[in-house]
Amino acid sequence: MWIPSDSEIRSLHERAAPTPEAFALVWTHCEIVCRIAEQFLTPELNADLVRAGCLLHDIGVYRLYGRDGTLDYPNYIKHGLLGHELLEAEGFPEPLCRFCSCHTGVGVTRADIREQGLPLPPGDYVPETAEETLVLYADKFHSKKSPPVFVSAATYAVSVSRFGAGKAARFSELVATYGEPDLKPLVSEYGHELV
Numbered sequence: 001m002w003i004p005s006d007s008e009i010r011s012l013h014e015r016a017a018p019t020p021e022a023f024a025l026v027w028t029h030c031e032i033v034c035r036i037a038e039q040f041l042t043p044e045l046n047a048d049l050v051r052a053g054c055l056l057h058d059i060g061v062y063r064l065y066g067r068d069g070t071l072d073y074p075n076y077i078k079h080g081l082l083g084h085e086l087l088e089a090e091g092f093p094e095p096l097c098r099f100c101s102c103h104t105g106v107g108v109t110r111a112d113i114r115e116q117g118l119p120l121p122p123g124d125y126v127p128e129t130a131e132e133t134l135v136l137y138a139d140k141f142h143s144k145k146s147p148p149v150f151v152s153a154a155t156y157a158v159s160v161s162r163f164g165a166g167k168a169a170r171f172s173e174l175v176a177t178y179g180e181p182d183l184k185p186l187v188s189e190y191g192h193e194l195v
């Protein structure tokens with residue numbers, strides 16, 4: 001399968017971003033997620049696919065910026081699906097599109113959509129491959145808040161528990177599988193606080 005290079009993905013971000021500020025925020029986050037995921041690469045994983053998945057996963061966020069440059073937070077949950085659609089329209093293969101639609105939280109299920117009334121078409125938006133699972137996991141340790149922050153496993157565990165005990169349990173399973181990333185070198189390199 002064709003996998004785009006980092007510079008091809010960066011160009012796509014530049015084209016999709018509504019402002020240089022949005023580009024800087026989203027692209028930097030994607031690079032950081034990539035750096036985190038690299039800590040968990042094993043020989044069984046397709047490293048190029050993980051890398052492309054990390055760099056692409058949030059491309060749909062740009063679609064949620066309004067004319068005034070602010071993010072549409074109430075519809076933020078849609079960013080994964082919007083990214084999937086954006087990549088599909090660019091002719092990207094399905095396995096790459098899926099990194100966008102299957103990275104939100106610890107996975108969004110058909111039952112979640114129904115029970116929480118989420119603004120998504122019915123379906124299971126959950127990782128199926130080891131590469132998809134790793135991109136989802138690495139993404140949990142950095143947040144595009146203003147200002148952006150690194151997120152410890154303990155902090156993420158508290159925030160995900162708001163969505164139910166099942167979500168907290170799934171995150172614990174992921175932490176048990178991968179271990180926690182070493183965020184300290186990234187904190188000093190990027191200057192984002194660790195919360």
Ligand SMILES: [Fe+2]
Pocket residue numbers: 029033057058139
């Ligand atoms: Fe992300």
